[in-house]
Amino acid sequence: MAGCQCAQATTCSSHGNLIRLGVNIRDFDYLIALAGNPNTGKTTLFNALSGLRQHTGNWPGKTVVRSEGAFRHNGYKYKVVDLPGTYSLLSTSEDEEIARDFILFGNPDCVVVVVDATALERNLNLVLQVLEITDRVVVALNLMDEAERKGMFVDARKLAKELGVPVVPMVAREGKGTDHLLQTVQDLVTGNLRTQPRRIELDPHIEEAVQQLLPHLKNLYPNLSNHRWLAMRLLEGDPSIRRAILTDSLAQTESPLAPQKEEDMSELEAALEV
Amino acid sequence: MTDAEGRKQHIQNLLQKAERLHQNLDGSFSDRLVSSIYKEATAIARSSVIESGNRRAGWDVYFDRIATHPVTGFPLMFLILAAIFWITIEGANYPSQLIARGLFWFEGWAAGLFFQLGAPPWLTGFLWHGVWRGLAWVVSVMLPPMAIFFPLFTILEDFGYLPRVAFNMDALFRRVGAHGKQALTMAMGFGCNAAGVISTRIIDSPRERLIAIITNNFVPCNGRWPTLIMMATIFIAAPFPAGVGSLVAAASLMAVTLFGVFMTLVVSFGLSKTLLKGTPSVFTLELPPYRKPRILQTLYTSLIDRTIFVLWRAIIMAAPAGAVIWILGNTHIGGLPLSNHIANALDPLGRLIGLDGVVLLAYIIAIPANEIVIPTIIMAYSQASMMIELDSLEALRHLLVDQHGWTIVTAISLMLFSLLHNPCSTTILTIWKETRSAKWTAVATFLPLTIAFIVNFLFVQIVLFFM
Amino acid sequence: MPITLAELDRGQRAHIVELRLHGLERRRLMDLGFTPGTEVEVAMKAASGDPIAFVVRNTQIALRKQQAENIIVEPIS
Numbered sequence A: 001m002a003g004c005q006c007a008q009a010t011t012c013s014s015h016g017n018l019i020r021l022g023v024n025i026r027d028f029d030y031l032i033a034l035a036g037n038p039n040t041g042k043t044t045l046f047n048a049l050s051g052l053r054q055h056t057g058n059w060p061g062k063t064v065v066r067s068e069g070a071f072r073h074n075g076y077k078y079k080v081v082d083l084p085g086t087y088s089l090l091s092t093s094e095d096e097e098i099a100r101d102f103i104l105f106g107n108p109d110c111v112v113v114v115v116d117a118t119a120l121e122r123n124l125n126l127v128l129q130v131l132e133i134t135d136r137v138v139v140a141l142n143l144m145d146e147a148e149r150k151g152m153f154v155d156a157r158k159l160a161k162e163l164g165v166p167v168v169p170m171v172a173r174e175g176k177g178t179d180h181l182l183q184t185v186q187d188l189v190t191g192n193l194r195t196q197p198r199r200i201e202l203d204p205h206i207e208e209a210v211q212q213l214l215p216h217l218k219n220l221y222p223n224l225s226n227h228r229w230l231a232m233r234l235l236e237g238d239p240s241i242r243r244a245i246l247t248d249s250l251a252q253t254e255s256p257l258a259p260q261k262e263e264d265m266s267e268l269e270a271a272l273e274v
Numbered sequence B: 001m002t003d004a005e006g007r008k009q010h011i012q013n014l015l016q017k018a019e020r021l022h023q024n025l026d027g028s029f030s031d032r033l034v035s036s037i038y039k040e041a042t043a044i045a046r047s048s049v050i051e052s053g054n055r056r057a058g059w060d061v062y063f064d065r066i067a068t069h070p071v072t073g074f075p076l077m078f079l080i081l082a083a084i085f086w087i088t089i090e091g092a093n094y095p096s097q098l099i100a101r102g103l104f105w106f107e108g109w110a111a112g113l114f115f116q117l118g119a120p121p122w123l124t125g126f127l128w129h130g131v132w133r134g135l136a137w138v139v140s141v142m143l144p145p146m147a148i149f150f151p152l153f154t155i156l157e158d159f160g161y162l163p164r165v166a167f168n169m170d171a172l173f174r175r176v177g178a179h180g181k182q183a184l185t186m187a188m189g190f191g192c193n194a195a196g197v198i199s200t201r202i203i204d205s206p207r208e209r210l211i212a213i214i215t216n217n218f219v220p221c222n223g224r225w226p227t228l229i230m231m232a233t234i235f236i237a238a239p240f241p242a243g244v245g246s247l248v249a250a251a252s253l254m255a256v257t258l259f260g261v262f263m264t265l266v267v268s269f270g271l272s273k274t275l276l277k278g279t280p281s282v283f284t285l286e287l288p289p290y291r292k293p294r295i296l297q298t299l300y301t302s303l304i305d306r307t308i309f310v311l312w313r314a315i316i317m318a319a320p321a322g323a324v325i326w327i328l329g330n331t332h333i334g335g336l337p338l339s340n341h342i343a344n345a346l347d348p349l350g351r352l353i354g355l356d357g358v359v360l361l362a363y364i365i366a367i368p369a370n371e372i373v374i375p376t377i378i379m380a381y382s383q384a385s386m387m388i389e390l391d392s393l394e395a396l397r398h399l400l401v402d403q404h405g406w407t408i409v410t411a412i413s414l415m416l417f418s419l420l421h422n423p424c425s426t427t428i429l430t431i432w433k434e435t436r437s438a439k440w441t442a443v444a445t446f447l448p449l450t451i452a453f454i455v456n457f458l459f460v461q462i463v464l465f466f467m
Numbered sequence C: 001m002p003i004t005l006a007e008l009d010r011g012q013r014a015h016i017v018e019l020r021l022h023g024l025e026r027r028r029l030m031d032l033g034f035t036p037g038t039e040v041e042v043a044m045k046a047a048s049g050d051p052i053a054f055v056v057r058n059t060q061i062a063l064r065k066q067q068a069e070n071i072i073v074e075p076i077s
């Protein structure tokens, strides 16, 4: 496999330490969110990790609800959340909102952004936005087989250097790269690996405005890590963020923007994702 | 000043400052932000993509041209759908007979055993000739077609064909004031309307999303396929020789499906001119590259998840429905069973739309799951003559045609009603959860029901006029 | 000479100059990569020329004609 960083290509597909736990998600050690553009293989990866069988499909919009599963790896228990695909965290439809809120307020220990190696530029648009929100990010560079077939080659090491977070080449559909991904995630959540995420180089006007808001936000929300992003949302005039700040519900609940939606849906979601 | 007040003050200050800065950036903020992000993305991609190749190369491009071509696009769509129907009917025929034979043999055997053991006749009647018989019909009629239809459809989905369908159909949806992605939600509705309703989340505009939710019902879901397939095979295709028969059956399923699409467009148009007035919103649709479907994986997941799930739902619903029918049939008032009273009361209304009171009663009992309509009808009909042998489609035809006067008009009426009537209770609940509105849930429930009555009534009138 | 994206024929390429769209519509398109300066190519047109599929940043995205008419481009000859 092109770009696989394992010593031998064949070892990529073995998952010696992975124990799939299905929906048994109580008492997990770490929470992982799978984010990314639509149709990049998030659900495929989710299924490979959790052993569940959420439906995949080759069209953007197949997943509109978030599903949860669990697995054990190297003795740690992980809960993994498969999010609906999103092109951006800036404008949102209902399915994209679910993804955005979870990354923002779900407090994941690690966000795995699954990207399509054959359309890197468009995918990086989202990666860069996620990097503004959290520094606990691993990029899963998926669909490497398709890239190879189309005569494309992406240098994962170079990409990692550019982004300041680990990049793991994968073929999720064949389970290739899973082990490497899990090891990387473990290093990240246990603090063995520190990232230095690239921040978007903002237009000077915007940067200056952001700098003016930052001290206030840091002061008000010392526990949040994404002050820069909040500042940008405020500058944009995002009404849901304004409301959340006004009612002072930002730091409290898991998802202050969509307080009740999730409870309501969970039961049907489980049964009905056909 | 308390801490809380201080915090409140601080928040006020922050928001005011943000508002002022927002004004100063004079609306160009998001443009600048998106542009700077993309600029960066482009630079990073340039430096880490070593060979850029071409994502859109080879046969994909040619296939896409055919699949979306103004001339070939639609015919290809029909051809693929018709082929799926035909393979389903042709392939399900023999396994269905085999399963039916096995299950009905078991009914006879178990009833015999109960007789020998001296069990009371009512118990044997209820358990074996009632509930079991209903179940046997559900399983033998539903299982084989579902086990063929779902995998075929999933393979198509995995291949990447659905977005092309949405691309082709968008022109139609645009003209009726709806969203092109409604075609995708309809495709999901083929499996299950509740899932179809949830999938409407991909449509941003609330107006267009509501249209998609309300009309999803006009795509026949898996609960309704068995009814449609049965009517198509035992009534419409019956006069034709075997080989031609399955073609005719597939064609009639195709006709029903297309009529459903037609009604979707008509109702979408009506809604966007009345209750849901408005202008079309933004339409963006990604057409991903085609991918090789994983055949085995697909077979496995669709067999386990969809087929078994659907079958299980039918089974757990069929038993209580059997019980209800049995109780209604054995509670006598004034010398007549309760079920007769109800059926008689509903009969005039049923006749008006080409059906009868028993069918309407079955539809009421089957509100939780459309899967059990046919079994319920059979159970209700055969209660009077519980002992008749009903172990083949021939016998079923005999029961319906000779004993209860069904004709091809009844069959078509049933197909129309099955296609158009109200969504099942799971779907209604899902609509409520997605819209949180009693009004729209009511519209989504009663509008289709009203339409079903009107269309069926008109159909019967037209038939009467010409005959 | 600048024309609109809807005026291009299949296979033609152009650079985006300006989006004459507002609000969410503008936002969505920019998120998908339709930003000024970006190169686009017309991949397919449906019957009646609406919708139209474009290749932008190596992905294929369909828009309605009415939207394409509001995107000003500079054709690449």
Ligand SMILES: Nc1nc2c(ncn2[C@@H]2O[C@H](COP(=O)(O)OP(=O)(O)O)[C@@H](O)[C@H]2O)c(=O)[nH]1
Pocket (backbone or CB within 6 Å): A036, A037, A038, A039, A040, A041, A042, A043, A044, A045, A055, A056, A057, A058, A059, A060, A061, A062, A063, A085, A142, A143, A144, A145, A146, A170, A171, A172, A173, A174, B158, B159, B291
């Ligand atoms: N060739 C290839 N296809 C993949 C790979 N991962 C996923 N897919 C396919 O890509 C499509 C989208 O996958 P899915 O998991 O539903 O993507 P999601 O929308 O991100 O959840 C499906 O048809 C998958 O079978 C991969 O590594 N290689």
Ligand SMILES: [Mg+2]
Pocket (backbone or CB within 6 Å): A042, A043, A044, A056, A062, A063, A085
């Ligand atoms: Mg998915």
